[in-house]
Amino acid sequence: MAYERAKYRLLALDLDGTLLNDRSEISETNAEWVRHAVEAGVTVCASTGRGFKSALSIVEQLGLKTPMITVNGGEIWTKPHVLHRRTLLDVEKVMKLHALAERYPEVWYWAYSTEDIYNKERWAGDTTASHWLKFGYYMEDTDILGEILKEIRTWEGLEISNSSPHNIEINPLGISKATALEEVCRMIGCEMSEVVSVGDSLNDIAAIRASGLGVAMGNAQQEVKLAADAVTGTNQEHGVAQVIQQYVLRT
Missing domain, CATH: 3.30.1240.10 (Hypothetical Protein, Haloacid Dehalogenase-like Hydrolase; Chain: A; domain 2)
Incomplete structure (x- = not known):
């Protein structure tokens, strides 16, 4: 079955507690639906508190060559190994x-x-x-x-x-996944209204609020759920795949 992109152009995914299950694995269901999104022309961006090296292994599993946000926005990568901007802590x-x-x-x-x-x-x-x-x-x-x-x-x-x-x-101060996402939007030529952000923790709240659609995982902290436009399944229930099916793609 062929899928088309709906109105959203950028899908920003937190890793731990979101894309990854409790064993730090990407489920085959999540991987499959990320592939469908990429094939439909959606830019899938890892947006994580992890450093580049540990985030890279996840991105490589998915075969992504798209922008990355690491250390909560402290680093923005045009694509893996190509640094766009870095903001240092004093x-x-x-x-x-x-x-x-x-x-x-x-x-x-x-x-x-x-x-x-x-x-x-x-x-x-x-x-x-x-x-x-x-x-x-x-x-x-x-x-x-x-x-x-x-x-x-x-x-x-x-x-x-x-x-x-x-x-x-x-x-x-001022560094967050939201400010990084705004920069990624400038890089690829889209608006924040065309972004879906998915996450589970406080470091995801700013991005969830700033995006066109902010989605909290079913296992998210309560404050994150309150900030979100929608709540999906947990990271054990392929919640990311559910987001892609419900909001990002159409048949």
């Missing part, structure tokens, strides 16, 4: 975020630089020598996570979100 802010993490020995933390990913077990020797993109905290004790969040909300110059209820993700 070194002093990274040092301050790291110092805060060290005050909570039980909290896991990590940070993306342009060269590597560092974490609690393997931190950068010379913080000033790296070009930083994003900092994150992970803690299942939401009271402790809340203390950290309360502290960093008093600081200036930070964009604060999450990719799960148990983490905090920090980018430079």
